[in-house]
Amino acid sequence: MHNTQLVQAVWGGVLFGSVYGLMALGLTLAWGAVRLLNLAHGAIFIIGAYAAYWVVSSLHLTILVALPVGVLTAALFAALLHALFIRPVIGKPGFDNATLVATVGLSIAVSAAALLIFNPEYKVVPPVVPGASIVAGVQITNQGLLVIAASLALFAVVYLFLTYTRQGMAIRAVSQQREAASLMSIPVVRTYGVVITISGALAGVAGVLLSPFFFLNPSSGFNPMIQALIVTIFGGLGSVRGALVAGYVLGLFESFVEVYLGVAWALPGVFLLIIVMLIVRPNGLFGVGEVRRL
Amino acid sequence: MLEVRGLAAGYAGSEVLHGVDLTVGEGEGVVVLGPNGHGKTTLLRAITGLVSVRAGQVILAGQDITRWRPDVIAAGGLVHIPQGDLLFPDMTVRENLLMGAYSGPTWAERRTRLGRVYRLFPWLEERAGQLARTLSGGERRMLALGRGLMARARIMLIDEPSLGLAPVVTEQIYANIRTIKEGGMSLLLADENANHVAGLADRVYLLEAGLLVREGPAGELLQDEALLESYLG
Numbered sequence: 001m002h003n004t005q006l007v008q009a010v011w012g013g014v015l016f017g018s019v020y021g022l023m024a025l026g027l028t029l030a031w032g033a034v035r036l037l038n039l040a041h042g043a044i045f046i047i048g049a050y051a052a053y054w055v056v057s058s059l060h061l062t063i064l065v066a067l068p069v070g071v072l073t074a075a076l077f078a079a080l081l082h083a084l085f086i087r088p089v090i091g092k093p094g095f096d097n098a099t100l101v102a103t104v105g106l107s108i109a110v111s112a113a114a115l116l117i118f119n120p121e122y123k124v125v126p127p128v129v130p131g132a133s134i135v136a137g138v139q140i141t142n143q144g145l146l147v148i149a150a151s152l153a154l155f156a157v158v159y160l161f162l163t164y165t166r167q168g169m170a171i172r173a174v175s176q177q178r179e180a181a182s183l184m185s186i187p188v189v190r191t192y193g194v195v196i197t198i199s200g201a202l203a204g205v206a207g208v209l210l211s212p213f214f215f216l217n218p219s220s221g222f223n224p225m226i227q228a229l230i231v232t233i234f235g236g237l238g239s240v241r242g243a244l245v246a247g248y249v250l251g252l253f254e255s256f257v258e259v260y261l262g263v264a265w266a267l268p269g270v271f272l273l274i275i276v277m278l279i280v281r282p283n284g285l286f287g288v289g290e291v292r293r294l
Numbered sequence: 295m296l297e298v299r300g301l302a303a304g305y306a307g308s309e310v311l312h313g314v315d316l317t318v319g320e321g322e323g324v325v326v327l328g329p330n331g332h333g334k335t336t337l338l339r340a341i342t343g344l345v346s347v348r349a350g351q352v353i354l355a356g357q358d359i360t361r362w363r364p365d366v367i368a369a370g371g372l373v374h375i376p377q378g379d380l381l382f383p384d385m386t387v388r389e390n391l392l393m394g395a396y397s398g399p400t401w402a403e404r405r406t407r408l409g410r411v412y413r414l415f416p417w418l419e420e421r422a423g424q425l426a427r428t429l430s431g432g433e434r435r436m437l438a439l440g441r442g443l444m445a446r447a448r449i450m451l452i453d454e455p456s457l458g459l460a461p462v463v464t465e466q467i468y469a470n471i472r473t474i475k476e477g478g479m480s481l482l483l484a485d486e487n488a489n490h491v492a493g494l495a496d497r498v499y500l501l502e503a504g505l506l507v508r509e510g511p512a513g514e515l516l517q518d519e520a521l522l523e524s525y526l527g
């Protein structure tokens with residue numbers, strides 16, 4: 001019994017942590033690289049999920065086909081978001097407000113469109129890897145293991161990409177000193193597009209992989225958006241490492257509180273932790289603040 | 295190499311340059327001298343596309359590059375080392391240098407260029423792993439020069455390389471620029487101190503209130519102390 005509780009808490013925590021990290025990764029990347037707080041991140045998340053759902057339910061293809069389709073659709077949508085709403089205001093004084101309003105508006109529009117196209121019922125996106133095993137009386141789902149692996153792998157890939165590749169370094173250069181970047185012949189506007197598209201693809205991965213846990217309806221983007229925002233602020237807006245650590249700290253904390261103090265304490269506990277955290281370190285765990293950039 | 299014809303440029307509501315004509319020949323060192331606030335920086339920024347051009351033309355190696363985007367101009371071989379260095383603060387010395395060679399096609403090519411800059415400035419290799427924002431003023435200036443050299447430049451524009459530096463360091467920096475020029479590089483340098491540029495200037499322009507008021511061989515103009523006194527104070 002004692003053992004079961006511990007295994008349950010650890011498994012739940014690592015799974016929650018990976019889920020949080022996966023949702024926050026794209027959001028924190030866009031903020032860190034191009035100072036875009038993309039409030040349409042949750043909308044892009046459900047676009048990926050709905051695209052995968054459509055491939056499975058209407059085209060009767062397997063989820064293995066639906067996953068890349070969902071990711072691509074989300075990335076394309078993000079690229080469109082860049083072309084229509086971000087690109088025109090790059091380098092202009094109203095960038096922050098214009099992009100906040102545009103992304104909020106866009107996420108409302110996406111929910112409405114999803115309602116019209118797919119109706120308000122809950123849809124079920126099948127897991128990529130079905131099945132589960134029982135360890136010490138706790139059910140370990142294969143999809144859960146996949147989410148953990150995918151989350152860790154994507155964090156590693158994004159980190160390596162930013163640190164070692166020419167394109168990744170150009171993204172950091174643009175984030176740190178835009179004018180100098182253009183003097184190094186880096187196309188600044190295109191770099192914004194690249195970042196936002198990658199961020200959208202990451203939201204799409206999260207959408208397809210996490211929908212089997214959350215179900216899918218037109219307002220399903222809201223909770224992941226808020227959670228991603230909380231994780232990102234806790235870890236420090238713009239910090240990739242921060243999002244990873246914050247995801248696991250919050251996930252494990254939530255899971256342990258849930259298992260040992262009861263479900264009712266989980267949410268208040270998490271918010272208490274966040275409030276204390278923000279009093280002690282207002283910029284988050286690895287806050288990028290005003291001085292430090294990607 | 296570089297030809298500027300009737301260039302007018304400025305910022306919202308105020309024109310700073312009112313029709314400037316200037317040329318820089320192949321391998322030539324040209325210095326624009328003038329007091330602060332008379333348009334030296336605006337001139338360089340207009341040439342590189344950072345300030346919008348209102349009238350006139352900028353021609354690089356026979357090609358009209360007026361109103362091109364800064365990154366396209368840079369890719370064309372015009373390298374601008376801006377005032378205040380504008381390094382990438384949270385990147386290492388090595389990463390800053392590599393960004394200078396962004397237009398270089400392959401990693402092998404970028405590493406070759408890195409080796410060449412390290413040979414010229416061995417100090418940069420010693421500090422390769424240090425973050426740019428932890429460097430001193432003189433070190434930053436040297437990194438900015440090195441980063442400029444990483445591009446395959448046909449001409450380098452350098453904006454006031456002595457700004458904010460101690461005299462000893464300033465001397466070092468100008469010695470470095472002389473080395474770059476001796477390597478055959480065409481240079482356009484903006485400065486406010488005639489003493490700094492002796493030995494690297496072939497020709498000098500005097501810039502006053504957005505207009506080039508005098509032009510001549512460095513040997514003549516830089517000797518004319520009365521003239522320099524009246525312009526630079």
